[in-house]
Amino acid sequence: MRNPLRYLIAIACLAICIVSCSDDSNDQAQDQYDRGQLLSDIAEFHIIPAYQDYLIAVAQLSESAADFVNDVTSENLDDLQSSWLAAYKKWQWVEMINIGPTEELALINKTNIYPTDANLIEEHILNGNYNFDLPSNFVAQGFPAIDYLIHDLSGDNQMVIARFSDNLAARTYLSDVVAALVSNTSIVVEAWNSYRSSFVENDGSSATGSINKLVNDYLFYYEKYLRAGKVGIPAGVFSNSTLSEKVEAYYSQDKSKELLQEGLRAAVAFFNGSYYSARQDLLSFQTYIQYLEGLSGNDNGLDQLIINQFDLAQERLDAVSDNLSEQVDSDNAKMLSLYDALQQNVIYMKVDMLQLMNIKVDYVDADGD
């Protein structure tokens, strides 16, 4: 035989065909978990409705801000403060989404980076020259910047009125920050209407698949924003001492817990499928975990462990005061125990859930762990 290799390649191709074809006749598709449906449920019942309501709330905030800027009264300020809070709370429901247009526009960075940089804001007000698209200005816009502008640490609204009434530049800055927020939000929400279908269709297993991305986003949000940002950093977990001025909505004084409540509720809802627009029997991370545990034959009951841990965190959150900053200063132990409860779920999700879901962290060659 003069050309054994050609002969071998032919056999190999034939064998591969036989393997593939025999598999074809055995269609098991019905047994599979419908990942496309999972994505579709998340888009239809969480992302889209939550974004739409958030956009409405931001529009309301914009109206209130316009009223206040035109007529600096304490009544208009009250109204502005409550619109700000309402929109900020809606934001908590979408902050874990960082995929597609949201990621492209860096919406999270432009909406909720805190602590805000008061000096930079004052500087901007003085020069009247700023570009909100620059990363260096992430700390001078969004809800934290508005928080700084419309609240006074003393809690005295008259101080705020005094600051705005004879300061056109401050009024302009407030309008501009709100306008940027409205414009960023509408671009993203608008884009999601068309992005939605490719989000749902991208149900593959690659590192760029929607599920992979979504799980990574959710964990990143939970670990960095909720656990660390809202609780751990102010409680001094990552520093030598407590940093009570680093709470979310610091200048409003007593809204930090309310926002955290909302954030935790949203994180739980996103996990267990009681989405923003709740319906019965929606697919969720929880049902996906249940399905995968069934496949791999383990009975850890991971989804329930995570839910129980969320309950514990909720319980501990109930025990802290409305003003997290004050809580840190007066009795930080309560904050630390809340942190511990949140932390335990980082372990369940980053270790057990990631393993079960086969989520890829990076694209690099591997030959097993």
Added chain:
Amino acid sequence: MNTFQRYIQQTTKAAPLAAFRFFFGLLMAISLIRFAAHGWIEKLYILPKFHFSYYGLSWVKPLGDWTYLLFMVCFIASIAVMLGYKYRLAIITFFLSFCYIELMDKTTYLNHYYFISIIAFIFIFLPAGKYFSIDAYLKPERCFQYVPRWTKDILMLMVGIVYFYAGVAKLNSDWMLEALPLKIWLPGSYDLPLIGGLLEQSWVHYAFSWAGMLYDVSIPFLLWYKPTRKLAFVGVIIFHIMTRVLFPIGMFPFIMIFAALIFFDAPTHEWILDKLSRIGRFSMDRFNNGKRLLHSSLSWSKARLVLLGSFLVIQLLLPWRYLLYPGNLFWTEEGYRFSWRVMLMEKTAYAQFKVKNGQTQEQFYINNRDFLSSFQEKQMSMQPDMILEYAHYLGDHFSGQGHQNVEVYVDSYASLNGRINQPFIDPDVDLYQKQESFLHKDWILKFKDED
């Protein structure tokens, strides 16, 4: 003459060795281009602030922007190996530059990189540039159609060791009785056309586990035994294509497919080389001079045999060193590397480091991503030696910043093959005081298996 001396004097066609050299060089060149094209040089060697070293080799570090030059040298050397141009210089350069690359950061350890280093090392001592090479073409007096038989056998033996040991490593209860970790991995490819649904079936997980193990332990023998060789090679192709489709395993499958060609007899390689010569428009006649390269009785030749012989003995023993350590190998990973444990376990871990002032008890946690890439963090979290090295890095870093009485602790949890996470490293041990060594790390907590 005794049997050994007779064996050493035997010669065989040089074609298999030359073909192996050619494809080895070619695949290395492709691998290096692929590595660079993915942006991995920057991602893995330039961007990270810190790199994990092998014990005793902490001086081997990435060279900043010069790292690109290092890869370039390695690439040029692999092309020279492929063409057989200044062969000895080329293979030594390749071996040194490739090893340097692999030793720069432990994070990227892969068994197939180790395999390449080993093959390159053996190749330094083989007459692989005596046939079908530029060297032989230019200097006919250095061209030999026949080379000592052992030079081909040693490659077959090495490839056989890789497979066989990889198979033996699969003989553990998780793999055989629970079909783990394939039960976790295979459903991850649910979106493959045709077979995606099958990959969620339990019997498929068991079938793949058992077939994989049987393939690994038997394939060296089936390739070696002439009547089964062709069928075995078909098996090699199918097996490696499957692994390529299912796992992010890079160039490894192609390297092993070409490596397995060494088991074939000379006519196969002569046929391949003949085809290549037609593409290159040169005649094979120039190489087929009938000359035999005999084993010389020079002391250099003897030394070479002793060296390669000892090297093979080390290869046979090294994978067993884990027996010297107490505890579960997959959990402690003491003696895990350099042992052909490929695609063997699913381990995920989480490590949160705490820096403490031993006197004031003041403490704070570390955000790993401030110091490590996501890939480094992932690898470090589950490997105790890397945890220790990182703890020392943190200790040095914060001491250097003026922190006093620095102690470094870690809260870590790991999950092995789908078991619920459990504490991994003793959280009460100040790792900054622990030194790396080949001794057992007694600060790794015991692995608790539920049954």
